[in-house]
Amino acid sequence: MPTILIKNARVLAGENRLIKQDVLIKNTYIKQVADTITVSADQVIDAENALLLPGLIDVHVHFREPGFAEKETVVSGSKAAARGGFTTVLAMPNVNPVVDNPDVLRQMLALNQRDGIVKIHQYAAISAGLDSDHVDDLDALAQAGAVAFTNDGKGVQTADTMYEAMKAAARLGKVLVAHVEDDSLIHGGVMNAGPAADALGLPGANKLSESSQLARDLVIAQATGVRYHVAHVSTAESVALIRIAKKEGVHVTAEVSPHHLLLDDGMITKDDAMMKMNPPLRSPHDRAALIAGLLDGTIDMVATDHAPHTAAEKAQGMLKAPNGVTGIETSFQLLYTHFVKSGVMSLRRLLQVMNQAPAAAFSLSDAAVKVAAGQKADLALFDIDHPHVISKDEFASKASNSPFIGWEIYGQTQATWVNGRQVYAAERSQA
Incomplete structure (x- = not known):
């Protein structure tokens, strides 16, 4: 699997406090989380200050x-x-x-x-x-x-x-x-x-x-x-x-x-x-x-x-x-x-x-519960700074029976990784 380096993510460090961190993913796991990571990687993703959470x-x-x-x-x-x-x-x-x-x-x-x-x-x-x-x-x-x-x-x-x-x-x-x-x-x-x-x-x-x-x-x-x-x-x-x-x-x-x-x-x-x-x-x-x-x-x-x-x-x-x-x-x-x-x-x-x-x-031992070294690389990146209006035409689901169409929200998903493999990328996150 390719080594992935996520740069400039914001990670939760308190009730609401966020700190900027880099995250290195290798072989389905989070290898390192630090203020700055400079190692070479197969893929480098600039998170652009988006919020990185366990999936x-x-x-x-x-x-x-x-x-x-x-x-x-x-x-x-x-x-x-x-x-x-x-x-x-x-x-x-x-x-x-x-x-x-x-x-x-x-x-x-x-x-x-x-x-x-x-x-x-x-x-x-x-x-x-x-x-x-x-x-x-x-x-x-x-x-x-x-x-x-x-x-x-x-x-x-x-x-x-x-x-x-x-x-x-x-x-x-x-x-x-x-x-x-x-x-x-x-x-x-x-x-x-x-x-x-x-x-x-x-x-x-x-x-x-x-x-x-x-x-x-x-x-x-x-x-x-x-x-x-x-x-x-x-x-x-x-x-x-x-x-x-x-x-x-x-x-x-x-x-x-x-x-x-x-x-x-x-x-x-x-x-x-x-x-x-x-x-x-x-x-x-x-x-x-x-x-x-x-x-x-x-x-x-x-x-x-x-x-x-x-x-x-x-x-x-x-x-x-x-x-x-x-x-x-x-x-x-x-x-x-x-x-x-x-x-x-x-x-x-x-x-x-x-x-x-x-x-x-539910004793889900195969799921990540924090952004930390040693955890499975199950991660999601969210844009919490820019508003977005929910549209019925944007769903990946086959259905759009949502009562929230037309609502303005923050936190649109930018990228998702499962066991270190990227399974979703919004346009601004694509390499």
Whole structure:
């Protein structure tokens, strides 16, 4: 592999303090970090004072392949990840066929390895076909290479199924990830139940659907000792429950998506499926609780829930369009702009929730967690000095179903390296 020398980068050296450093990459690792490095290298890149961070980690992505390649593929999804500054992602199992047995899992791992340009770890399903009746052979799935287990996209409706799955995951030392949603409380809702849904005449989903199932799971998690992770937390009640559970010693971690931090149902003023996702956007009160939970550590990490769909699907309106928005190409940029640049959150905390906490919670030993000698050369370079307006025509993803098109952001990705190989370069970073 070529030796790469990155000159004039800014590296985090405190909560928000940045220092100028040179970084030498050799044989998939960071070889040296210093104020000035003068050795010869096969490639020299002038970072032009851009911010250099360890590559971001997203524990919740949908790359749609196999079965839904019109929405996204491993090729396009991993290119989108690299463009967003992500070097490691965890891919959900709700594709077709569902990743619920060792043979399908091995095929999926081979596809990820063949077509992915970032590191892709693969989830396996808790139960066959994502039903709530019977637990898969989690031992065999773990042995075949599953990073963790989840039925994402569906809540596990049967408590006994969740109990048996948690016992198995605990025995295996694997994380069990829950999409918490009690179907009996949805009533056909397509957005959060409340004044916004009433004003639009759209059916609302009771937010107790999330917190009631979460309460059940936390009790079972405490009884089993499992490492339990809550996907896409969206309500104030859920934040409160997680806070209590952590104090009680439950091994629980939680994620929140950028759209739940930046949007709420009060912003849905028309029938706009770009604002339709599951869980739905909640009230301004819920959004404030999510931000507070992220700041105080109750919520451990940010995960995008990158969920691409075709333009035709999203054009059907709130009643018929599928849930989900893309996010992996804009998440760091949006959070840097609205939280770090505005002074709400330190850059160090943003790095924790988008890199270090995911790596720790999912035991991702192959991911870099700092810019330092000896770390894997998983790196991303961001331009934090110049504004950029998000355009639907710029995405590397096959989809552009983003509610943030037209937003001005800072932090556009300039370059991304995985194991020392450059997998993305914006125009100003190309040699």
